[in-house]
Amino acid sequence: MKETPLSNCERRFLLRAIEEKKRLDGRQTYDYRNIRISFGTDYGCCIVELGKTRVLGQVSCELVSPKLNRATEGILFFNLELSQMAAPAFEPGRQSDLLVKLNRLLERCLRNSKCIDTESLCVVAGEKVWQIRVDLHLLNHDGNIIDAASIAAIVALCHFRRPDVSVQGDEVTLYTPEERDPVPLSIHHMPICVSFAFFQQGTYLLVDPNEREERVMDGLLVIAMNKHREICTIQSSGGIMLLKDQVLRCSKIAGVKVAEITELILKALENDQKVRKEGGKFGFAESIANQRITAFKMEKAPIDTSDVEEKAEEIIAEAEPPSEVVSTPVLWTPGTAQIGEGVENSWGDLEDSEKEDDEGGGDEAIILDSIKMDTGVEVSDIGSQEMVFHHVGQAGLELLTSDAPIILSDSEEEEMIILEPDKNPKKIRTQTTSAKQEKAPSKKPVKRRKKKRAAN
Amino acid sequence: MAEPVSVAAEYLAGSRARAARTVLGQVVLPGEELLLPEQEDAEGPGGAGERPLSLNAGARSRVRVVCGPGLRRCGDRLLVTKCGRLRHKEPGSGSGGGVYWVDSQQKRYVPVKGDHVIGIVTAKSGDIFKVDVGGSEPASLSYLSFEGATKRNRPNVQVGDLIYGQFVVANKDMEPEMVCIDSCGRANGMGVIGQDGLLFKVTLGLIRKLLAPDCEIIQEVGKLYPLEIVFGMNGRIWVKAKTIQQTLILANILEACEHMTSDQRKQIFSRLAES
Numbered sequence: 001m002k003e004t005p006l007s008n009c010e011r012r013f014l015l016r017a018i019e020e021k022k023r024l025d026g027r028q029t030y031d032y033r034n035i036r037i038s039f040g041t042d043y044g045c046c047i048v049e050l051g052k053t054r055v056l057g058q059v060s061c062e063l064v065s066p067k068l069n070r071a072t073e074g075i076l077f078f079n080l081e082l083s084q085m086a087a088p089a090f091e092p093g094r095q096s097d098l099l100v101k102l103n104r105l106l107e108r109c110l111r112n113s114k115c116i117d118t119e120s121l122c123v124v125a126g127e128k129v130w131q132i133r134v135d136l137h138l139l140n141h142d143g144n145i146i147d148a149a150s151i152a153a154i155v156a157l158c159h160f161r162r163p164d165v166s167v168q169g170d171e172v173t174l175y176t177p178e179e180r181d182p183v184p185l186s187i188h189h190m191p192i193c194v195s196f197a198f199f200q201q202g203t204y205l206l207v208d209p210n211e212r213e214e215r216v217m218d219g220l221l222v223i224a225m226n227k228h229r230e231i232c233t234i235q236s237s238g239g240i241m242l243l244k245d246q247v248l249r250c251s252k253i254a255g256v257k258v259a260e261i262t263e264l265i266l267k268a269l270e271n272d273q274k275v276r277k278e279g280g281k282f283g284f285a286e287s288i289a290n291q292r293i294t295a296f297k298m299e300k301a302p303i304d305t306s307d308v309e310e311k312a313e314e315i316i317a318e319a320e321p322p323s324e325v326v327s328t329p330v331l332w333t334p335g336t337a338q339i340g341e342g343v344e345n346s347w348g349d350l351e352d353s354e355k356e357d358d359e360g361g362g363d364e365a366i367i368l369d370s371i372k373m374d375t376g377v378e379v380s381d382i383g384s385q386e387m388v389f390h391h392v393g394q395a396g397l398e399l400l401t402s403d404a405p406i407i408l409s410d411s412e413e414e415e416m417i418i419l420e421p422d423k424n425p426k427k428i429r430t431q432t433t434s435a436k437q438e439k440a441p442s443k444k445p446v447k448r449r450k451k452k453r454a455a456n
Numbered sequence: 457m458a459e460p461v462s463v464a465a466e467y468l469a470g471s472r473a474r475a476a477r478t479v480l481g482q483v484v485l486p487g488e489e490l491l492l493p494e495q496e497d498a499e500g501p502g503g504a505g506e507r508p509l510s511l512n513a514g515a516r517s518r519v520r521v522v523c524g525p526g527l528r529r530c531g532d533r534l535l536v537t538k539c540g541r542l543r544h545k546e547p548g549s550g551s552g553g554g555v556y557w558v559d560s561q562q563k564r565y566v567p568v569k570g571d572h573v574i575g576i577v578t579a580k581s582g583d584i585f586k587v588d589v590g591g592s593e594p595a596s597l598s599y600l601s602f603e604g605a606t607k608r609n610r611p612n613v614q615v616g617d618l619i620y621g622q623f624v625v626a627n628k629d630m631e632p633e634m635v636c637i638d639s640c641g642r643a644n645g646m647g648v649i650g651q652d653g654l655l656f657k658v659t660l661g662l663i664r665k666l667l668a669p670d671c672e673i674i675q676e677v678g679k680l681y682p683l684e685i686v687f688g689m690n691g692r693i694w695v696k697a698k699t700i701q702q703t704l705i706l707a708n709i710l711e712a713c714e715h716m717t718s719d720q721r722k723q724i725f726s727r728l729a730e731s
Binding site for chain 1: 590592617618649651701708
């Protein structure tokens with residue numbers, strides 16, 4: 001089946017939500033989903049659930065002849081399969097890219113890091129060694145396959161027991177599990193992959209992306225680390241450019257997460273060990289006992305529901321007023337008013353003055369230094385009206401006035417009264433100190449009252 | 457959900473058709489045959505199969521019964537094809553014997569004529585748009601099926617937009633076709649859905665529950681915040697509220713309504729209303 005396409009509105013919503021640091025299921029930026037590890041009745045069989053993503057891992061072993069150039073080492077074999085039940089888009093012929101990438105990453109993480117002691121898998125040098133095979137099956141795809149798969153692989157390897165072997169001279173005895181207890185593998189450390197998804201060209205980052213977030217991400221960084229803070233593998237895909245400090249920050253986060261996950265794994269292994277020793281029931285059937293087959297159960301999503309209404313008011317209050325709306329009627333003379341800016345003055349610079357910037361329509365924040373309006377009327381002493389000047393920093397100035405109609409007249413002696421105060425204290429323009437007022441770099445498209453001809 | 461399924465199994469073992477009337481509200485399994493009320497007398501309680509001879513054998517009063525989803529006509533009985541609870545609705549005004557259907561739960565949608573669905577435009581080719589509705593094939597939507605659309609005046613639809621429309625052709629032999637106008641040529645709420653908001657997927661049963669008349673959930677949600685919401689019968693819901701947080705809360709509530717009892721739901725709503 002073809003994958004359901006991602007609609008524009010979903011993409012836009014997800015990106016906007018990420019900009020506001022909100023995720024669909026209410027997690028924080030660095031939060032993992034709930035990890036559940038359950039073991040089967042056989043040694044070496046486990047299911048790892050990372051949120052809704054489920055991976056089944058199974059380890060098996062066999063006695064084979066070793067490779068010719070590594071006669072004293074055992075053989076490790078990893079295989080991840082994307083089952084068709086994981087997602088409708090996974091079809092037998094269609095998964096090759098993703099499959100190869102995941103398999104390769106898993107191999108690098110587990111084989112090249114030498115987490116398993118292959119020398120201990122040798123039985124008779126040059127003739128018989130153990131071949132350990134790890135098979136991983138993806139049962140459900142809800143994002144971040146690689147993390148779940150790496151956890152499943154290492155848990156299965158830690159849980160696995162191989163049959164005991166003894167060598168006496170030329171005689172090799174392989175004991176069945178009934179004769180002698182099977183022996184665990186010799187594992188040096190537990191490398192675990194942590195995924196970071198990047199959005200908007202590396203500006204925003206999320207740990208443990210789920211399926212929706214994976215669809216809109218720009219790039220993915222996977223760091224495989226163990227609890228001793230040793231990096232086993234790093235892979236960056238998607239072609240985004242990451243800065244050095246971003247990668248360092250991710251590795252720090254990965255260190256914290258790996259420590260937590262390793263603790264969880266050790267606890268799960270210990271529990272299972274205890275249950276088996278005490279003779280209690282173990283296996284998959286026991287671990288999902290309290291869920292019905294129809295599974296009418298959903299985890300609580302930790303969405304922040306506090307202050308929702310006030311937040312809306314705050315947002316509306318702080319929002320920038322629409323720049324095109326001018327609500328200030330400018331009264332020229334009794335009987336003549338102007339609403340709106342009109343077209344720009346095309347007569348050229350009337351005076352050799354600096355540009356002025358507007359703070360959006362309606363709000364007449366004026367630089368005090370050279371205050372010239374298109375009409376050429378100067379703002380003179382505004383005495384009787386209330387005006388508040390805020391000196392911000394060295395040079396940023398802002399004008400807050402109270403409500404009063406703007407009455408302009410050709411007479412330059414009359415007082416200028418300004419309507420529509422600048423409600424927004426956030427619109428603080430910091431300007432470089434200079435004798436002349438330079439144009440402040442403004443991020444919004446502002447309507448300039450006067451165009452500097454020289455700059456054109 | 458602790459239905460006495462064993463009772464059904466016992467009947468199946470005896471392979472005796474039950475009267476539909478007696479099974480209302482109980483779980484039925486595929487393969488069961490149900491008798492309509494008029495046929496019960498003919499069968500008799502013992503199922504012996506002997507029909508009393510009657511002189512006017514063909515003149516039984518025929519009542520028109522509508523066979524809804526999950527049921528199929530098999531001879532003069534009803535054959536159950538989906539597992540779920542059997543439901544019946546009395547006829548509104550006199551004629552007919554009402555509607556029988558099976559309330560089943562599934563997430564995969566099969567296009568049905570007349571259903572209003574939310575689709576995602578996947579391709580524009582010539583005169584038609586290909587719209588993914590969650591079925592086995594993408595539906596086709598002609599650009600003339602929008603209100604006020606003419607050959608010169610094409611609707612502004614891009615790939616990736618959301619469309620709310622209804623099916624005019626939907627059967628298992630042809631690809632489904634949908635339109636965004638009703639029979640009078642008016643849009644009636646259909647067309648391109650606006651730019652913001654969140655689209656998410658739920659089960660088909662939840663959609664039918666939410667669209668039922670006097671649904672409590674919708675009334676309570678409406679009291680929380682102002683919102684816009686569109687339900688598609690293919691399991692897709694589009695929701696939009698003033699802020700992103702509110703939209704996320706609404707989406708999570710609706711998804712969770714599937715799994716909550718009404719008490720839990722009332723608790724959640726009262727907690728939200730306070731904050």
